[in-house]
Amino acid sequence: MTAHPGAASRHGWTELRIRVLLIDDQLMVGEAVRRMLATCPDIDFHFLRDPTKAIEVATEIQPTVILQDLVMPDIDGLTLVKYMRAHPKLRTVPLIVLSTREDPQTKAEAFQLGANDYLVKLPDRVELEARIRHHSKGYINMLQRDQAYRALKKSQEALANELAHAADYIRSLxxxxxxxxxxxxxxxxxxxxxxxxxxxxxxxxxxxxxxxxxxxxxxxxxxxxxxxxxxxxxxxxxxxxxxxxxxxxxxxxxxxxxxxxxxxxxxxxxxxxxxxxxxxxxxxxxxxxxxxxxxxxxxxxxxxxxxxxxxxxxxxxxxxxxxxxxxxxxxxxxxxxxxxxxxxxxxxxxxxxxxxxxxxxxxxxxxxxxxxxxxxxxxxxxxxxxxxxxxxxxxxxxxxxxx
The missing domain is CATH 3.60.40.10 (PPM-type phosphatase domain)
Known part of the structure; x- marks a missing residue:
């Protein structure tokens, strides 16, 4: 997963902001969630009404959490969950599905397809912010861990290459x-x-x-x-x-x-x-x-x-x-x-x-x-x-x- 550009931290990896992508065909829902998060300056909010462009927009924005409605025109919400989890750049992004009702069967199917959380819309502002921060924090930690691992691997490969040259020099003596x-x-x-x-x-x-x-x-x-x-x-x-x-x-x-x-x-x-x-x-x-x-x-x-x-x-x-x-x-x-x-x-x-x-x-x-x-x-x-x-x-x- 490629990290979204941000400020370089003192640890040498990229600091990531919380990025929320809401996918819902209802403009009223998008505006309501925007207002809920407006008091959070560290959260970037993006809203998409057309679910057929979800994959394209998500790969471009690189969100740290996706909020997705289950009932939308043109594409079934559970099918979109399946597409998200099949995409190499989106399969690990936390996904919170939104539904109009508490349905155990739908909830179970959503989790089986790879959803990370389930909320009945519209949730309380405090709860929504807490869940967004919880899932984003875990995802950002994973990205930074992977970034640190790649840097360590690159450093180890460079060191191994230097050691190999040194070993060749010793043998030449x-x-x-x-x-x-x-x-x-x-x-x-x-x-x-x-x-x-x-x-x-x-x-x-x-x-x-x-x-x-x-x-x-x-x-x-x-x-x-x-x-x-x-x-x-x-x-x-x-x-x-x-x-x-x-x-x-x-x-x-x-x-x-x-x-x-x-x-x-x-x-x-x-x-x-x-x-x-x-x-x-x-x-x-x-x-x-x-x-x-x-x-x-x-x-x-x-x-x-x-x-x-x-x-x-x-x-x-x-x-x-x-x-x-x-x-x-x-x-x-x-x-x-x-x-x-x-x-x-x-x-x-x-x-x-x-x-x-x-x-x-x-x-x-x-x-x-x-x-x-x-x-x-x-x-x-x-x-x-x-x-x-x-x-x-x-x-x-x-x-x-x-x-």
């Missing part, structure tokens, strides 16, 4: 899979339109490959913006006085650049590692983040599984935090997995959490076959099956590098 001596692959499934996870890898120089994964607390626009900012700092090497081949310096630089008190109380965890190709040495540091898992061994059998973690606090929590790096060797055919806690902190239908050891055991099975890209899809299915295919409660971020 994720790395292209590498090929060659070192290969990479990943799976990223945010739990909402915008997640707080991000990750990447890039060559710091010809000999040093950096790899990293961040997990900002919370979900939505705020965590996503912080995650984007942090990942862009790593990609562009814009932390001051930081050697990006030194993971401990990188985490310390992030901690100084993103204090939680300047970012709406948000902090994040991070794992950052650097692989030196010439020596096959991996130096790494973690700030409150789950351990990366390295599958390595003297051959393709991958006899060792190493959790890579350093005991350091979250990023942005305390300015005086210190971060430490450790190192290990990556033997030929080694496989490294970086992930956020959302990939294993999931619960089954009984509320039992997936044990980290069970997750790690399932994850390392993918080390057994080189180049088994489908293993990442298997891990996503494994997690979803464990929690009975419910929607993910946290972001699923899993990055795999094969050396």
């Amino acid at each position: 994720l790395p292209q899979p590498m090929q060659g001596e070192i290969t990479s692959d990943w799976r990223f499934v945010p739990s909402t339109s915008l997640g707080g996870d991000s990750f990447g890898h890039h060559w710091v120089d010809e000999d040093h490959l950096a790899m990293y994964l961040l997990d900002v607390c919370g979900h939505g626009i705020g965590p996503a913006l912080l995650s984007i900012s942090a990942i862009n700092v790593l990609r562009s090497h814009t932390l001051p006085n930081v050697d990006f081949r030194r993971p401990d310096e990188v985490l310390a630089g992030l901690n100084q650049s993103f204090p939680m008190e300047q970012h709406n109380g948000l902090f994040f965890t991070a794992w950052y590692g650097v692989f030196r190709k010439s020596t096959r040495e991996l130096v790494y540091a973690s700030g409150g983040h789950p351990p990366a898992i390295l599958c390595t061994g003297p051959d393709r059998n991958r006899t060792r599984v190493l959790p890579l973690r350093t005991p350091s606090p979250v990023i942005g929590g305390f300015a005086e935090s210190t971060f430490h790096a450790e190192q290990c060797q990556v033997e030929p055919f080694g496989v490294l997995y970086l992930f956020s806690d959302g990939v294993y902190e999931v619960f089954d239908r009984d509320g039992e959490r997936l044990p980290f050891e069970t997750f790690a055991e399932e994850l390392t099975r993918g080390c057994q076959v080189s180049g088994e890209s489908s293993h990442l899809d298997h891990m996503l299915d494994f997690v979803r099956r464990f929690q009975d295919s419910k929607p993910l409660e946290d972001d699923f971020s899993l990055l795999e590098l094969r050396f």
